Amino acid sequence: MGRVTKLVIFVAVFVVLTGSVVILALLPYLVTHSVIDGHIDYQTVYDHREWGLEVKPLSLLTEDGYKLASWELEVDEPKAMIIFLGGLNDPPVSAFWGHARVLGELGYGSLLIEMRSHGESSGQQVYLGYAEHLDILAGIQYIWDRYGDVRTIAFGADLGGVAALNAAGLYLGLSGVISIGAFSSWADLFGDNLYFSGAPLLVAVLEKPFVSWYTLTKFGFDRRFLYPKKQITNLGTRPALLMHSEDDRFVSVLNVERIMQSIHGSG
Structure with a gap:
């Protein structure tokens, strides 16, 4: 395998992994934001x-x-x-x-x-x-x-x-x-629903720390055990x-x- 081929594979793997991490990091915000921001009126x-x-x-x-x-x-x-x-x-x-x-x-x-x-x-x-x-x-x-x-x-x-x-x-x-x-x-619930929606178990498990980090930044580190x-x-x-x-x-x-x-x- 030539050096160019190895470089292409390395770049491709890097892009895929980086993109996956970005998606995992953004997903809690994108989903949770739509649930919790705003007033809720019961039907x-x-x-x-x-x-x-x-x-x-x-x-x-x-x-x-x-x-x-x-x-x-x-x-x-x-x-x-x-x-x-x-x-x-x-x-x-x-x-x-x-x-x-x-x-x-x-x-x-x-x-x-x-x-x-x-x-x-x-x-x-x-x-x-x-x-x-x-x-x-x-x-x-x-x-x-x-x-x-x-x-x-x-x-x-x-x-x-x-x-x-x-x-x-x-x-x-x-x-x-x-x-x-x-x-x-909330991290447990998020991971459960991700898995039951068809995501691989590994993805659901890996997502939980990102959900926890989102709630910490959103609601404060002092509330981390609530x-x-x-x-x-x-x-x-x-x-x-x-x-x-x-x-x-x-x-x-x-x-x-x-x-x-x-x-x-x-x-």
Whole structure:
């Protein structure tokens, strides 16, 4: 093989490898940017009056300045308060009015919070769970200001489940957490969906560090541990109920398995 041929092969390999790295590096931005930049309005919302409920509308303010549309189903001397949160694109938090009604009949109060950048709440940036825990903190502070040191549980679906798990890891003021369909980390979810979309497993695995780097540069290095499979290890003896459909097309059941593995690994 001549020197010219070797040089051509070397250049070709270099170009292919460099191009592949560039694509891997840009993909997290191109995909995630379209998901998280901008306000999200739910296509379907539910009226509490359909459930025969009278609720108290609230506006909560987070530590970082977001105004959160919230609604309280009041109960005299509640046994505990449940903070409900909806998902990234679905379900809306108003989907939990049925849960709130049943719990209210059993003596539990409910606070439904529309997360930042969703529905009637302010904001143009979704934080993928890296800051939504502050929305729950605003709810905890409201509850404690009104009811004192009452037991408080965070109950979230999808992104709301991510926020609930992160908040439970950060705030001892939460007595427990319930999560439906939460992802274990954004990098995990990104890699899963890349693989299930037809990409080779190796590509999906190699993509994860680039996704993690993107979220670090986007949301800050100080938030690098704010994802469920890390934060759930901080629960200690507090209870957690994790639910996940095996038929979930957007967040694979692998995510809840990773979260559970983190619990066992920390024990």
